Amino acid sequence: MAGQTLYDKLWASHLVSSRDDGTSLIYIDRHLLHEVTSPQAFEGLRLADRRPWRIDANIATADHNVPTSLKERSAGIAGIEDNVSRIQVQTLDDNTTSFGIETFGINDVRQGIVHIIGPEQGATLPGMTVVCGDSHTATHGAFGALAHGIGTSEVEHVLATQCLIQRKMKNMQVRVEGQLGPHVTAKDIVLAIIGRIGTAGGTGYAIEFAGSAIRDLSMEGRMTICNMAIEAGARVGLVAVDQTTIDYVKGRPFAPTPEQWDAAVENWRSLVSDDDAVFDKVVTLDAAAIEPQVSWGTSPEMVVGIHDSVPDPAQATDDTTRRGITRALEYMGLHAGQKMTDIQLDRVFIGSCTNARIEDLRAAAAVVEGRQVAGSIKQAMVVPGSGLVKRQAEQEGLDQVFRDAGFEWREAGCSMCLAMNADKLGAGEHCASTSNRNFEGRQGYGGRTHLVSPAMAAAAAIAGHFVDVREFVGTPAPTRRAVGL
Amino acid sequence: MKSFVRQKGLVAPLDRANVDTDLIIPKQFLKSIKRTGFGPNLFDELRYLDEGYPGQDCANRPINPEFVLNQPRYEGASVLLARKNFGCGSSREHAPWALEDFGFRVIIAPSFADIFFNNAFKNGLLLIQLDEATVDQLFDAVDKTPGYRLDVDLVNQQILTPEGESIAFEVDAFRKYCLENGLDDIGLTLTDNSEAIREFETRHRAAQPWLFRDGAVRQA
Numbered sequence: 001m002a003g004q005t006l007y008d009k010l011w012a013s014h015l016v017s018s019r020d021d022g023t024s025l026i027y028i029d030r031h032l033l034h035e036v037t038s039p040q041a042f043e044g045l046r047l048a049d050r051r052p053w054r055i056d057a058n059i060a061t062a063d064h065n066v067p068t069s070l071k072e073r074s075a076g077i078a079g080i081e082d083n084v085s086r087i088q089v090q091t092l093d094d095n096t097t098s099f100g101i102e103t104f105g106i107n108d109v110r111q112g113i114v115h116i117i118g119p120e121q122g123a124t125l126p127g128m129t130v131v132c133g134d135s136h137t138a139t140h141g142a143f144g145a146l147a148h149g150i151g152t153s154e155v156e157h158v159l160a161t162q163c164l165i166q167r168k169m170k171n172m173q174v175r176v177e178g179q180l181g182p183h184v185t186a187k188d189i190v191l192a193i194i195g196r197i198g199t200a201g202g203t204g205y206a207i208e209f210a211g212s213a214i215r216d217l218s219m220e221g222r223m224t225i226c227n228m229a230i231e232a233g234a235r236v237g238l239v240a241v242d243q244t245t246i247d248y249v250k251g252r253p254f255a256p257t258p259e260q261w262d263a264a265v266e267n268w269r270s271l272v273s274d275d276d277a278v279f280d281k282v283v284t285l286d287a288a289a290i291e292p293q294v295s296w297g298t299s300p301e302m303v304v305g306i307h308d309s310v311p312d313p314a315q316a317t318d319d320t321t322r323r324g325i326t327r328a329l330e331y332m333g334l335h336a337g338q339k340m341t342d343i344q345l346d347r348v349f350i351g352s353c354t355n356a357r358i359e360d361l362r363a364a365a366a367v368v369e370g371r372q373v374a375g376s377i378k379q380a381m382v383v384p385g386s387g388l389v390k391r392q393a394e395q396e397g398l399d400q401v402f403r404d405a406g407f408e409w410r411e412a413g414c415s416m417c418l419a420m421n422a423d424k425l426g427a428g429e430h431c432a433s434t435s436n437r438n439f440e441g442r443q444g445y446g447g448r449t450h451l452v453s454p455a456m457a458a459a460a461a462i463a464g465h466f467v468d469v470r471e472f473v474g475t476p477a478p479t480r481r482a483v484g485l
Numbered sequence: 486m487k488s489f490v491r492q493k494g495l496v497a498p499l500d501r502a503n504v505d506t507d508l509i510i511p512k513q514f515l516k517s518i519k520r521t522g523f524g525p526n527l528f529d530e531l532r533y534l535d536e537g538y539p540g541q542d543c544a545n546r547p548i549n550p551e552f553v554l555n556q557p558r559y560e561g562a563s564v565l566l567a568r569k570n571f572g573c574g575s576s577r578e579h580a581p582w583a584l585e586d587f588g589f590r591v592i593i594a595p596s597f598a599d600i601f602f603n604n605a606f607k608n609g610l611l612l613i614q615l616d617e618a619t620v621d622q623l624f625d626a627v628d629k630t631p632g633y634r635l636d637v638d639l640v641n642q643q644i645l646t647p648e649g650e651s652i653a654f655e656v657d658a659f660r661k662y663c664l665e666n667g668l669d670d671i672g673l674t675l676t677d678n679s680e681a682i683r684e685f686e687t688r689h690r691a692a693q694p695w696l697f698r699d700g701a702v703r704q705a
């Protein structure tokens with residue numbers, strides 16, 4: 001019998017029951033809740049007079065539409081100026097209070113974007129199943145956890161039954177071998193992968209990211225990669241457990257107790273794909289060939305290396321693609337053949353569950369240090385992914401580096417990643433953004449998003465247009481020593 | 486959930502690949518804590534010429550006459566014909582809520598994004614995946630034939646065209662069962678599986694106690 005993939009193992013260890021048609025019930029260990037996709041689920045529970053199955057599996061925080069200005073934040077929920085947002089955040093608080101679910105309130109230092117705080121608290125552990133009413137839940141797969149983004153009906157189902165109805169996916173392995181060039185980051189890897197396989201390339205698959213370049217990444221980098229699995233169509237992204245994973249988890253608030261630790265680690269060591277495991281599809285990339293990436297269009301697959309140009313619709317192989325490119329260029333206000341380095345920017349956003357961890361802020365700060373944001377940039381902002389990331393960055397003096405350069409330094413939240421709060425693009429404005437989606441209107445009505453790494457966003461802020469961060473900085477950035485969380 | 490057995494409906498074509506859920510229902514409308522009322526804001530950025538905000542009366546907004554759903558010939562459509570990777574992006578269930586609220590019951594496309602696919606069935610929408618060539622033909626036929634209607638028969642898993650053709654489609658047995666009977670799957674899971682879940686939980690807890698924090702397991 002062929003060996004098992006990591007996904008096969010996680011599936012098997014959580015399978016409660018299966019129907020003949022393959023519809024299965026899998027047990028959920030961790031459920032993260034936020035304000036946008038939960039109110040209707042709680043309402044559903046109440047209407048049916050149901051209770052959550054297992055309270056301690058749930059953790060909640062508000063992130064999507066919390067304001068990020070200190071002024072609004074300091075007054076707590078009552079200080080949220082947007083009425084509709086305030087009601088939604090208040091509703092989460094009311095619901096979690098009435099059901100007794102652990103919640104990190106908006107001014108708790110542990111508050112932040114769900115996908116940042118789960119791992120940070122050790123609430124995401126290897127071998128777990130993790131769900132959240134948010135498609136970027138794949139992030140948690142970086143820990144060798146089976147993590148699915150779910151919809152609101154599924155949120156309600158998980159609350160009520162501690163299970164999710166699923167069909168087993170197929171296995172895909174994306175191998176990235178070799179060494180990345182200096183200033184080329186996890187974000188560039190994942191954008192290059194999406195550019196290669198397309199936004200539907202992973203539909204129906206669980207993608208395991210493997211290869212020496214993935215092994216060499218920190219947990220932060222692995223989270224960045226798994227985070228964007230959904231942008232390749234895959235609901236699940238995974239990285240096998242190794243020492244890096246175990247070291248990251250140790251000592252975190254929700255991690256196993258010292259008495260449980262050895263047994264847990266022994267269990268986690270098996271969370272790798274067997275050598276003889278068979279994948280339905282394998283894609284290989286050479287890390288050394290990956291350039292810093294910049295997206296030019298309105299889908300994450302519309303991405304090129306910094307030294308490339310905007311593509312020509314005439315070169316498209318089929319009609320639907322040609323129309324897609326034409327429409328994207330029109331929306332983005334770009335023309336075929338235009339150099340990426342010629343794209344002038346209006347705003348810069350460093351944040352989101354893709355790139356708002358401490359390592360991301362360090363990489364951006366290293367580029368920014370001692371320089372100034374270009375005069376043509378209307379706004380450059382850094383939004384840490386959690387209160388704890390913010391605090392650590394401040395301990396390292398990164399906030400000062402950003403402020404001195406002309407960046408705004410904000411409170412934690414999703415912010416301009418989806419512009420549900422006041423942080424948004426104006427129509428026609430170009431933004432270098434470290435987030436994960438460049439869909440039409442995503443960062444504001446008519447806004448034009450370009451997805452890049454934190455280092456590339458920082459360099460773009462200084463130059464006022466896209467530049468190759470490697471030429472910009474010259475030498476690799478000095479690494480800063482981490483201060484314990 | 487509304488049940489779906491068989492329905493004959495007017496077809497509206499949305500000729501565009503990778504339609505994402507941000508496009509189906511923009512984020513400002515996700516602030517609602519209700520499940521209903523999203524229909525007027527379905528495809529908001531394509532449908533109107535101004536920027537919409539929650540709670541607004543859409544009746545007086547400037548309409549984009551070019552957009553397909555604004556064309557009189559597609560008024561009252563309940564079948565949406567779409568291109569590949571429909572529903573990609575965010576997991577927002579507001580997308581199927583908006584489609585359903587607008588009046589759609591069936592979506593036909595060459596492929597759908599996974600999360601959207603799941604969400605849609607849980608809200609009484611029937612998603613039908615057909616090969617690219619058949620979808621092309623349908624786009625053609627809709628374009629040429631005002632008032633083009635398809636008769637979608639879930640029980641026999643076939644679509645009857647006005648030309649008298651029958652197109653077979655696949656659907657999971659479980660999804661079909663839920664949709665035909667308008668069943669909410671939480672009730673089904675609890676009735677059929679409560680015991681199995683409890684047994685699984687006991688074994689799981691013994692094997693990996695660190696996954697459980699305070700032992701607060703619900704008593705039935």
Ligand code: SF4
Nearest residue numbers: 136352353414417418
């Ligand atoms: S940061 Fe952006 S992508 Fe991540 S959870 Fe928030 S809104 Fe979603």
